[in-house]
Amino acid sequence: MIPSWFSRAAVRPHLPMVAAGLLGTAAMAEVAFRSGDVGVLLADTVLALCATLPVAVLPAGLTAAAAVVTGSVLLALVLGEQPATAALIALAGVLYLVGERGSHRSALLFAVPFVTYAVAPIESRPGGELFGAALLVLAAGMLAAGGTRQSHTRSAVREAASGAFTDMAHAYAARQERARIARELHDIGAHHISLISIQAETARLTVPDLPKEGAEKLFVIGETARQALIEMRRVLGVLRADARPAEDAEQLPQPGLGELITLVDHARATGAPRIRLVVRGPSRRLDPGLELTAYRIVQEALTNARKHAPGAAVDIEVGFHSDRLHLRVWNTWGIGRGTSSGKGFGLLGMRERVALAGGTLRTGHSEIGGFVVEAVLPVNGNPR
Secondary structure: OHHHHHHHHOOOOOHHHHHHHHHHHHHHHHHHHHOOOHHHHHHHHHHHHHHHHHHHHOOOOHHHHHHHHHHHHHHHHHOOOOOOHHHHHHHHHHHHHHHHHOOHHHHHHHHHHHHHHHHOOOOOOOOHHHHHHHHHHHHHHHHHHHHHHHHHHHHHHHHHHHHHHHHHHHHHHHHHHHHHHHHHHHHHHHHHHHHHHHHHHHHHHHOOOOOHHHHHHHHHHHHHHHHHHHHHHHHOHHHHHOOHHHHHHHOOOOOOHHHHHHHHHHHHHOOOOOEEEEEEOOOOOOOHHHHHHHHHHHHHHHHHHHHHOOOOOEEEEEEEOOOEEEEEEEEOOOOOOOOOOOOOHHHHHHHHHHHHHOOEEEEEEOOOOOEEEEEEEEOOOOOO
8 A cells, every 4th residue: 555655656746755754754753752762862853854854856766765764764773772653654665666667786785784784793783683684574564566567567568569560560561451452343344334434435435326316325325434433543543553663563453263273383393282273053154353362362262371381181162052152261280280360450451341242251160170270252233
């Protein structure tokens, strides 16, 4: 109770002065009550004030204040005088603060004088050897309590900083993945909008005997498509700016399910030969955005398998259904026994993509061992 009160008081502007005044007054009253000799009274009063008044300067000079308080209490004991109760309270408080805010070395240095006093053969020791041992226990206990509080505080700060860094990293990864998805969808959307514009203009110019009203509507469709394409490029231009180092790669067609064989062959050639690709159901062409999402999920799952379970066997299953596309990537433990927790940035990117497609994603340890990534993506509209 007293040490924690000192800890709170030491960080407030006026409380240390108030505490020093109260402790000093209590110490003087106790010394005056028990001392009869004027000379002894004067010496005890000076020592009592030296053991209590430094509490007032705790915010500015903890080490100096603790040294004065400790020295005054020990000097009174060496002179054969019993320290005032207020002086012992001040001693307990400052030693707790030394343990809480100082280094381990400082705490050890402050403990040494009490060990010396407890074992030294002092004949005039007030209260005898038992008091010396009790004082040592008090000093060591306060230093240890303060050190424990310091350790807990530092641990809490480290955990908070680690949590904040993790949250920031996850948010950054999510933004990066969303930007990448937006760039890819921009490429797909721009292709379709360009086709709309070209087809409308071609129909307007080549269809014979086209009514004037029909020609005007086709012209409006073409102009609307061109304007939409301009606005899309303007909005997403900033997303393309951060992809300039990979500009050549961006010019390539976006991958789809047809490129899964190439992806698997590349993975086998780069040190993961135990990969099997299984296609269930009649394969067909799907929406390019959906195929791109499926490709990226399989690609990220293979990357995670190589990273967390090197040497593992990997099964990739692609199931075509009338209303959905079912993906399942399962790997064994591998050489290093995978440690994926389902909280990595790659899995975060998968969730972003699956959520954008309106599907569901399940990741975690498989019932038969290993790690599994399973995604169900709805197929909207008629396959083309």
